[in-house]
Amino acid sequence: MDDVEALDTDLDTDLDADPPARPGPPERPDRPAARRRRRRLLAAGVAVVALVTAGLVRQAVARDAQGPPLDGSASALELFPALREAGEDGAGGAFPTQQAAAGLGVLPGTAHLVTATPGLLFWVAQGADGGVCLVVRAAGSVGAAEEPPRLGGRCTPAAQAASRGISLAEGQGVGATLVPEGFDTRPLVEQGYAQLADGLWLDERTARQVTSDAVDAVAARPVVPAQAQAGGGRLPVFLTRDAATYAVVVACVGSPDAGPGVGAAAGGGLAADPTVGLAVDGDEQRLDCSTTPAFRRFTGDGGPVRVDVSAPARVRWAARVVECEGSLQGPVCDRSGI
Numbered sequence: 408m409d410d411v412e413a414l415d416t417d418l419d420t421d422l423d424a425d426p427p428a429r430p431g432p433p434e435r436p437d438r439p440a441a442r443r444r445r446r447r448l449l450a451a452g453v454a455v456v457a458l459v460t461a462g463l464v465r466q467a468v469a470r471d472a473q474g475p476p477l478d479g480s481a482s483a484l485e486l487f488p489a490l491r492e493a494g495e496d497g498a499g500g501a502f503p504t505q506q507a508a509a510g511l512g513v514l515p516g517t518a519h520l521v522t523a524t525p526g527l528l529f530w531v532a533q534g535a536d537g538g539v540c541l542v543v544r545a546a547g548s549v550g551a552a553e554e555p556p557r558l559g560g561r562c563t564p565a566a567q568a569a570s571r572g573i574s575l576a577e578g579q580g581v582g583a584t585l586v587p588e589g590f591d592t593r594p595l596v597e598q599g600y601a602q603l604a605d606g607l608w609l610d611e612r613t614a615r616q617v618t619s620d621a622v623d624a625v626a627a628r629p630v631v632p633a634q635a636q637a638g639g640g641r642l643p644v645f646l647t648r649d650a651a652t653y654a655v656v657v658a659c660v661g662s663p664d665a666g667p668g669v670g671a672a673a674g675g676g677l678a679a680d681p682t683v684g685l686a687v688d689g690d691e692q693r694l695d696c697s698t699t700p701a702f703r704r705f706t707g708d709g710g711p712v713r714v715d716v717s718a719p720a721r722v723r724w725a726a727r728v729v730e731c732e733g734s735l736q737g738p739v740c741d742r743s744g745i
Contacts, residue, residue: 475569475587475588475589476569477569477570477587477589477590478569479565479566479569479570481565481569481587482537482565483533483534483537483538483539483565483568484533486539486565486568486569486587487531487539487568487585487587487606489519489521489531490517490519490531490532490533490539492519493516493517493518493519493532493533494516494517494519497518497519497520498518498519498520498530498532499520499523499528501528501544501546502518502520502530502542503544503558504516504518506558507532507540507542507558507560508535510558510560511534511540511542511558511560511561511562512534512535512536512540512562513532513533513534513535513540513542513560513562514532514533514534514535517532517533518530518531518532518542519531519532521585521604521605521606521607522603522604522607523546524546524603524617524620524621524698525546525620525621525623525624525698526545526546526616526617526620526621527543527544527545527546527581527617527620528543528544528546529541529542529543529583529585529603529604529607530542530543531585534562534563536562536564537564537565538562538563538564538565538567538568539562539563539564539565539568539573539585540560540561540562540563540573541560541561541573541574541575541583541585542558542559542560543558543559543560543575543581543583544557544558544559545557559575559576559580559581560575561573561574561575561576568585568587569587572584572585572586572587572590573585573586581609581613582609582610582611582612582613583603583607583608583609583610583613584600584607584608585606585607585608586606586608587606588606590606592608595608596721598610599611600614601614601637601660601661601662601721601722601723602660602661602662603617603660603698609660611637611723614660614661614723615635615636615723615725617658617660617698618635618658618659618660618698618723618724618725619633619635619725621658621698621699621700621725622656622657622658622700622725622726622727623727624700625656625700625702625729625739627654627729627730627731627732627739627740628729628730628732629727629728629729629730630645630653630727630728630729630730631643631645631714631727631728632727633725633726633727634725634726634727635723635724635725636723636724637661637718637720637721637722637723637724638718638719638720638722639715639716639717639718640715640716641713641714641715641716642655642713642714642715642716642726642727642728644711644712644713645711645712645728646709646710646711646712647707647708647709647710647711647712648707648709648730649707649708649709650706650707651706651707651730651731652704652705652706652707652730652731652740653704653705653706653707653712653728653729653730653731654702654703654704654705654728654729654731654739654740655685655687655702655703655705655714655726655727655728656700656701656702656726656727656728656729656739657683657685657694657696657700657701657702657716657724657725657726658696658697658698658699658700658701658724658725658726659681659683659696659697659698659718659722659723659724660698660722660723660724661681661719661721661722661723662681662721662722681695681696681718681719681722682694682695682696683696683701683716683717683718683722683724684715684716684717684718685703685714685715685716685726686714686715686716686717687703687705687712687713687714688712688713689713689715691715691717696718696722696724700739702738702739704731704739704740714726714728
């Protein structure tokens with residue numbers, strides 16, 4: 408009996424206990440709260456990516472604004488980005504590839520035309536040894552098959568181009584220096600150099616020749632020969648014919664703000680083309696001026712005429728007066744503009 412009573416006690420105890428929990432899926436957290444947490448984490452991640460991207464963009468923009476490093480670590484392509492546009496299209500058909508390779512060490516297929524004037528063409532190219540080359544040829548020799556083109560140039564290591572630029576050797580007939588962006592051009596300005604194109608500077612003699620060639624290229628009868636100088640000046644007084652049409656033709660080289668410590672030009676950037684004043688008997692008209700000749704027409708009255716030219720002090724210009732004859736054809740002598 409004792410055993411039976413013990414069994415009854417155990418059964419009563421088991422029946423009175425709470426039933427064990429059944430296995431099943433874990434209790435899920437509140438779904439709206441979970442979605443909010445995921446959204447906050449996603450937003451935080453996007454914000455971090457945006458901040459990192461913005462920082463990288465700012466660094467790239469700052470590097471572009473500062474230009475390439477000029478401590479000798481930059482490559483030729485970094486110093487002169489125009490070299491990335493080299494090739495047949497960038498060089499133009501006038502580049503003497505074989506002559507430049509044999510005579511100067513220019514790597515074929517790397518030339519890019521910097522600028523062209525009526526008398527000269529300038530290229531930047533890579534040297535066979537990884538350096539940078541400045542090449543110039545006379546425009547008059549383009550297409551001349553009877554003799555090799557008149558060619559000049561110089562190649563220098565990239566490190567030297569960064570610190571000194573590339574200057575044509577004296578005695579080549581053209582005084583020019585090519586510098587990378589960010590280069591301090593104040594010494595060039597102090598020596599009388601004038602800016603022809605972005606990074607390309609001409610000495611005073613070459614700038615005078617370039618502007619004179621530009622105005623001499625105008626096909627019309629000269630009345631007053633070309634006069635070249637910097638700043639303001641006056642052309643020789645001449646006597647006109649009554650009712651005859653004349654034109655003052657002017658060309659310029661240089662940037663109006665290319666002075667020490669002034670704007671982008673002091674750092675090697677290209678300023679806008681200057682304006683010059685052409686005054687006929689005191690009546691002045693302002694014209695944009697570059698190596699492409701600008702002009703002002705007027706009609707003679709049978710008396711003397713005085714022509715004054717005003718330009719920024721650091722701008723080199725050349726001007727002359729021509730008489731328009733016959734049918735007055737051409738951009739300078741065009742009857743529709745009178």
